[in-house]
Amino acid sequence: MNKFVKSLGMVSTIALLAACNNGDGGAEEAGEQDETSTVEDNGGNGGNVNLAVWGSSPAETNALEETISSFEEETGIEVELEIIQDNFQDAMTARFAANNAPDVFYLEAFAAPMFIESGVLENISGEIDDVDDFFDPLIDVFRGGEDELYAVPKDYSTLALYVNEDLLEAAGYSTEDIPRDWDDLMAFADELQGDLEDNQAAMIFDQTLARHYSAFINNGLDPAGEEGSADFTSSPEAIEYFESIIEGKEAGYLQNPQIDMGIDSAGAAFGANRAAMMIEGNWVISALNQEYSDLNYAVLESPTINGEEQSMTFSVGYTVSRDAENREEAIAFINYMTNDGLQQWSELSGTLPPRESVADAMDLFDNPVLEPHVLAAEYGTVWSSGESLPVVASAFDNYFQAAVNGTMTVEEAMQAAEEEANAELDRR
Amino acid sequence: MRKKRSNNIQGLTFMTPATLTASLFIVVPIAYAFFMMFFNINLLSGTRTFIGFDNFRKIIGDPRFWAALRNTSTYVAVVVPIQTSIALILAALLNSKVKFNRAFLTVMFIPTLTSSSAMTLIFMWLFNNNGLVVNQLEQLTGMRIHFLTNPDLALSVIMIMNIFSTVPHFMVVFLSGLQDIPTNLYEAAAIDGATKIRQFFHVTIPQLMPILFYVITMGVVGTFQIFDQAFILSGGTGGPQNSTLTFTLYIYQLAFTSNDMGRATAMSFILGVIIFTFTAIINKVMKADEMNG
Numbered sequence: 219m220n221k222f223v224k225s226l227g228m229v230s231t232i233a234l235l236a237a238c239n240n241g242d243g244g245a246e247e248a249g250e251q252d253e254t255s256t257v258e259d260n261g262g263n264g265g266n267v268n269l270a271v272w273g274s275s276p277a278e279t280n281a282l283e284e285t286i287s288s289f290e291e292e293t294g295i296e297v298e299l300e301i302i303q304d305n306f307q308d309a310m311t312a313r314f315a316a317n318n319a320p321d322v323f324y325l326e327a328f329a330a331p332m333f334i335e336s337g338v339l340e341n342i343s344g345e346i347d348d349v350d351d352f353f354d355p356l357i358d359v360f361r362g363g364e365d366e367l368y369a370v371p372k373d374y375s376t377l378a379l380y381v382n383e384d385l386l387e388a389a390g391y392s393t394e395d396i397p398r399d400w401d402d403l404m405a406f407a408d409e410l411q412g413d414l415e416d417n418q419a420a421m422i423f424d425q426t427l428a429r430h431y432s433a434f435i436n437n438g439l440d441p442a443g444e445e446g447s448a449d450f451t452s453s454p455e456a457i458e459y460f461e462s463i464i465e466g467k468e469a470g471y472l473q474n475p476q477i478d479m480g481i482d483s484a485g486a487a488f489g490a491n492r493a494a495m496m497i498e499g500n501w502v503i504s505a506l507n508q509e510y511s512d513l514n515y516a517v518l519e520s521p522t523i524n525g526e527e528q529s530m531t532f533s534v535g536y537t538v539s540r541d542a543e544n545r546e547e548a549i550a551f552i553n554y555m556t557n558d559g560l561q562q563w564s565e566l567s568g569t570l571p572p573r574e575s576v577a578d579a580m581d582l583f584d585n586p587v588l589e590p591h592v593l594a595a596e597y598g599t600v601w602s603s604g605e606s607l608p609v610v611a612s613a614f615d616n617y618f619q620a621a622v623n624g625t626m627t628v629e630e631a632m633q634a635a636e637e638e639a640n641a642e643l644d645r646r
Numbered sequence: 647m648r649k650k651r652s653n654n655i656q657g658l659t660f661m662t663p664a665t666l667t668a669s670l671f672i673v674v675p676i677a678y679a680f681f682m683m684f685f686n687i688n689l690l691s692g693t694r695t696f697i698g699f700d701n702f703r704k705i706i707g708d709p710r711f712w713a714a715l716r717n718t719s720t721y722v723a724v725v726v727p728i729q730t731s732i733a734l735i736l737a738a739l740l741n742s743k744v745k746f747n748r749a750f751l752t753v754m755f756i757p758t759l760t761s762s763s764a765m766t767l768i769f770m771w772l773f774n775n776n777g778l779v780v781n782q783l784e785q786l787t788g789m790r791i792h793f794l795t796n797p798d799l800a801l802s803v804i805m806i807m808n809i810f811s812t813v814p815h816f817m818v819v820f821l822s823g824l825q826d827i828p829t830n831l832y833e834a835a836a837i838d839g840a841t842k843i844r845q846f847f848h849v850t851i852p853q854l855m856p857i858l859f860y861v862i863t864m865g866v867v868g869t870f871q872i873f874d875q876a877f878i879l880s881g882g883t884g885g886p887q888n889s890t891l892t893f894t895l896y897i898y899q900l901a902f903t904s905n906d907m908g909r910a911t912a913m914s915f916i917l918g919v920i921i922f923t924f925t926a927i928i929n930k931v932m933k934a935d936e937m938n939g
Contacts, residue, residue, distance in 0.1 A: 308902055315689045332905060336690035426881075477794055480776040608903045612883055619886035623795045626887075634887075638710070645704045646906060 266296035267547040270313075270320040272306035277504070281566030288562060289554045295547045314338055319539040321548040325369045327359045327533040327602035328428075334360075335605050339368040340538040345549050346370050347557055348573075353595040356533045356572045359602045369535035370556045373569035375499040376594035377429065377529045379403075379521065380506075383514040385494040389413035393516045396495075400521040404462050404471075410494060411471035419473035422484045422496040423463060425622055427614040429497070432528040432599035433459045442603040442610040446646075448639035450614065450632040455524060460628045464621055474622075489513055497521075499532065500591045504568055519590040520598075531598035533572070570595070606643050613639035683912035688905070701912035711913075713888040714896040717801055718870060721808075721892065722924075726865040729809045729816060733861065734854075736813065737820035738846065751818070758814040766878040769807045770794065794879065797889035804875045804890065812868065816861045823857035824850065859932050863925055870921050873898070893917045 271282065279301065286297045300320065302309050307329050313319050325333060333339055343366045349357065352371060360369035381393055389410055397403050407420040414420060427441075434441050439453040451457070466472030473479055473493070481487040485502035489510030497520060506513060520529040536555060538548045555563060556572070561579060564571040570591060571577050582592045603610075613635040621631035683701055685694040705711050736754065740747045757765070772779050773793040784790050793799045827850065835845045851858070873894035876884065884891030884899065897917070901910035 305902075311689050311902075311905075315692065317692075333690065336688055338690050476770070476774060477792075478775045480771060480774040608905075612899065612903050615881070615883045616885035616888060619795060619883075620797070623792070623797075623886060625797065641708070642710075642904060645708065645909075646904060 264294055264296075265544060265547045266298060267322060267544045267551050268298040268300065268320045269551070270300045270302055270310070270323040272324060273301045273303045275504075278567045278569070281563055281568075284566055285555065285559045285563040288559055289551060292554070292558075293550060295550060297551065314539070319542075321542040321544045322536055322538055322551055324372075325360070325535050325537040327531075327535070327600050328607065330360055330369065330535075330602055331605045331607070333537070334362050334368050338540050340540050340542060340545065340548075341366045341368065342370070342538060342549060342552070343367040345553075347553055351573045351575050353572055353574060355531060355598060355600050356595060357535075359533055359600040360535050360537070369537035370552050371533050371535045371572035372556055372560075373564065373567070374531055374533040374572055374595060375501055375570065376531045376591045376598045377497050377499055377520050378590040378594065379518040380488060380496050380498055380502070381516045381518060382488060382491065382494050383516055385414065385418065385491060386410075389494070393518070396518060398519070398522055399525070400459070400523045401462065403521045404466055407466065407471040407495065408469060411469070414494065417479075417492060419479065419487070419493045420471040420495060421466070421473075422475055422487055422493045423467065423472040424484065424497075425463075425474065425615070425618055427611045427618070428532075428601050429530055430460070431601060431603075432530050433523050435599045436523040436526050436528045440603060441614070442607040445604050446606060446643050448606065448610045448613065448636050448643065450636045451629070457628055457632060459523060460618070460621070460632070464624075464628055467622055468624070488515075499530075500570060500588065503587060517587050517590050519593060527594075527597045529594035529598035531595065531600045533600050533602075606639070609642050609646075610639045613642070679911040679914060682908055683915050685908045687907040689907045690905075694908070697908070701909045702916075704909060705913055705916065710884075710888055710891060710896060714884075714891045714893050717889065717891055718872070718893045721801065721805060721872060722866060722869045725805050725808055725869045726862060729813050729865055730858070730861055732809065733813045733816035734820050734858075736817045737824055738850070740817070740821055741824040751821075755814045755818065757811045760811065762811065762874045763878060765807055765811055766804075766875045769803060770879065773803050795886055797887045800879065800886065800890050804872070804879060807875055808869065808872065812865070816865070819861060820854065820857060823854050827853045855932065859928065862928055862932070866924050866928065867921055870917065870924075893920075 269286075273279065283299070286299060289295070290297060306324065307326065310319070310323060319338070325339075341362075346367065349367070353374075356371040356374050357367070360371070361367055379396070381396060383393060386392060386395075390413060391410065395406070397406055411420040431441070434450075434453065434456050437453040437455040437459070439449060439456055441448055441450050443449075463472060467474075467478075475481045475484050475487040475493075479487055479492060481490070481492065484493075484496045484498050485505050487493045488496045488498075488502075489506055491513075506515065519527065522528065536552045538545065538552065542548050560571050560573055561576050563569070564576060564580065570582070570588065571580065572595070577583065577592050577595075582588045616638070617626070617631040617635035620626040620634075621628045626634065682694075684696060684698055686697050686700070687694045740751060744750065771777055774780070775790070775792050775794070780791060780793065791799065793803050831849050831853070832845055835849050840848065871894055872892050876890045876892045876895050877898070880886075880890045880895075882895075882898075884895050893913070894917070897910050897913045900906050900913055
């Protein structure tokens with residue numbers, strides 16, 4: 219009996235503690251609500267909007283917070299910012315499944331077709347100011363089947379060729395010697411490798427489809443273009459391109475930083491003078507300038523393939539979820555962030571502005587490091603295709619590795635990847 | 647009678663919080679999964695159509711399912727016996743009067759405390775084509791072995807890593823079991839003329855049976871659910887050529903690459919059945935019920 223009383227005492231203590239906790243939480247919530255309402259009173263036109271973004275660098279988070287404050291000052295609309303550290307796309311899917319989607323959120327071009335086809339995004343055609351000012355490929359990727367608009371780009375990255383001038387000079391070459399065409403570039407890399415030290419690579423390569431999709435496009439093939447089927451094999455020229463990568467890897471003038479060199483990232487290998495060239499996005503610039511500040515490098519446009527300019531573009535936009543509670547505020551927010559507030563955001567975060575006028579205002583076309591990236595916004599292939607792209611890309615990455623290992627020829631690997639992707643698409 | 651009732655109330659009161667949490671976060675999701683596996687579901691738009699056993703038919707017809715089955719079974723068959731025997735041997739060594747056995751124990755326990763993602767990155771450094779292991783092996787044998795990109799070897803790197811990180815935990819479990827064995831059993835065996843080795847097989851092992859059952863069961867369950875190492879090593883693709891595709895990675899791909907939650911839950915159900923069957927077999931073979939008695 220004594221035990222029983224004791225345990226009852228404990229249970230009630232726990233219950234009391236829990237109640238206290240609850241009380242605190244309630245008070246806090248009430249406090250928050252008060253705050254919002256006072257802001258509403260002050261701002262006059264008021265309202266609020268919730269925004270979900272992924273967590274990137276502290277610099278970007280600060281930039282976002284500052285641009286948001288400018289927006290709040292100008293409009294009196296309160297923004298509730300939520301930074302999601304998990305796998306963002308999976309988290310958003312779960313939020314939609316739970317009927318708990320934010321009003322506005324980041325949307326990667328890669329995932330856009332899936333969200334658009336599922337019909338969970340708000341059609342915002344005609345509600346965005348000055349749409350023609352955006353670089354066409356960056357915004358077109360967020361359009362649906364009938365040209366209706368579902369998202370607006372906030373920034374983008376493109377690939378360009380980075381050259382380590384110190385290594386090049388030591389080997390007896392200069393930046394002017396670097397050919398623009400891919401095949402000539404490979405021949406140059408082969409030649410350059412002979413003049414480098416043993417632990418240095420002429421060029422770094424990445425073997426995922428995300429970096430090479432434009433090579434297919436330039437050869438007239440969109441592997442995931444047709445809904446429900448994959449095609450890697452119908453362009454012999456594309457296969458030749460991938461064979462040139464395998465050739466380079468076998469001869470040693472193309473190396474993968476993680477697998478062949480044991481270095482975390484391409485930028486680190488390049489910065490540590492272990493590689494003379496790399497094709498990378500503008501995201502490496504801040505690391506190169508901060509961590510490898512004594513490095514001398516130049517940035518050139520991505521090589522031409524099949525005689526045409528190409529690059530890969532990674533575009534991210536703001537989108538509004540369908541039937542969002544604060545639809546008007548959400549659209550006002552997007553309009554501000556991608557127009558009046560765009561320059562502030564781009565300058566603070568170090569990302570590239572998707573509007574040509576802002577790129578002009580920021581003198582990006584005269585910036586030797588950024589110009590090649592900005593030029594690519596016009597001709598780059600945006601990393602996005604149909605709804606099948608995730609499956610198609612996963613199959614490619616799975617099998618192209620076999621070609622890189624030499625266990626399959628490029629043609630066999632492409633065939634196998636195509637079959638696997640098609641089988642999976644049939645099962646959906 | 648009264649006492650019994652008050653005991654019951656007491657027990658039920660104590661169980662309520664745990665029961666509520668467990669049913670909310672474990673029982674309800676499992677029940678929902680049972681429901682979902684018969685549907686074709688688009689999680690984003692929330693639409694679903696009943697398709698009966700079609701999800702299972704699709705899984706059986708998918709070569710990647712068989713690749714995952716092959717990889718995971720190989721993985722379990724290799725890792726469980728090795729990790730169990732190494733853990734047992736280390737525990738027996740630590741249990742004998744080795745000097746500094748506390749210090750050894752502390753050092754050896756570190757791998758279990760390291761997060762598996764950090765461990766995977768460390769192993770990727772060791773085993774990459776320019777890493778320590780590859781270079782040392784080249785000096786010794788003159789052969790360059792590409793562990794991470796060779797489909798026949800990629801899985802073995804994950805195996806070594808898993809053994810390395812789970813052995814210490816099981817070793818501690820064995821050690822506590824060993825310390826519970828009464829010394830008079832060994833004395834009796836010694837008087838009967840049993841050597842140290844015979845003592846190990848005829849006294850230690852039978853006495854450790856309940857612990858052994860626990861270690862093997864947890865080992866089987868843990869290895870069937872291998873995910874993070876395979877995910878990081880292959881960048882989520884399960885490549886090269888599906889050689890690191892495990893059951894859980896396959897489930898992840900179904901859910902988030904193919905966006906097919908119905909098929910993912912059906913596959914989870916299959917995995918559940920497989921683990922359940924294996925545990926039941928181990929239970930039968932080792933007669934765990936009787937010894938715990």
